[in-house]
Amino acid sequence: MTKTTTQAAIFSATEKSSAAAGGSETEAEEKYRDIIHCSWPADPSVYRRHPKMSLQDRAKIFAPFAALRGHSDRLFEETGRLLRSARITLSEEESAILSDKLLQVRKGMNITVLYFEPDSSGDGTGYYISLSGTVSELDNLFHSIKISTGEMGEKGEIHQVIRFEDLADIRLPYGSGEDSFPADSLP
Numbered sequence: 001m002t003k004t005t006t007q008a009a010i011f012s013a014t015e016k017s018s019a020a021a022g023g024s025e026t027e028a029e030e031k032y033r034d035i036i037h038c039s040w041p042a043d044p045s046v047y048r049r050h051p052k053m054s055l056q057d058r059a060k061i062f063a064p065f066a067a068l069r070g071h072s073d074r075l076f077e078e079t080g081r082l083l084r085s086a087r088i089t090l091s092e093e094e095s096a097i098l099s100d101k102l103l104q105v106r107k108g109m110n111i112t113v114l115y116f117e118p119d120s121s122g123d124g125t126g127y128y129i130s131l132s133g134t135v136s137e138l139d140n141l142f143h144s145i146k147i148s149t150g151e152m153g154e155k156g157e158i159h160q161v162i163r164f165e166d167l168a169d170i171r172l173p174y175g176s177g178e179d180s181f182p183a184d185s186l187p
Contacts, residue, residue, distance in 0.1 A: 084125050087116050088168065101170040109135050112171035115162045128168060131160055
């Protein structure tokens, strides 16, 4: 390989600066002294043997690859099946505590609710879901609470409507009473 005069000048300047600094060359600098400051490829015949890769092809090298296609979906289904549980019936004491908390809830409050979402199997099983958001409506006529999570959909802000009978617990803002779910209320 031949060096151009510019590369040779840069290389000799680098040698002089390292010698002036009193330091010796590193092992890598000694080993690759003849090519370390060359631009790639130094020999034009390399282009014929190894053409330069396009940016699109180069990006494909680093693209994520799902070796097990559908595995994550199957894993999600299996995990959901394992987390599925039957509806828990609240005792009279737990129902009274939940009713007291529900009386403290006002429109505009930030709360977290634990509620039961039945699945489509129809056998009384489902999932317990924890949802945090702002109360946008408290409907005593239809016994439901509407919570806005702040997420936006195609038609505006998304609201989750939860029936009172599906509520398992309510976490009120700090200073409003009990502010955590009891350990025995979770499935």
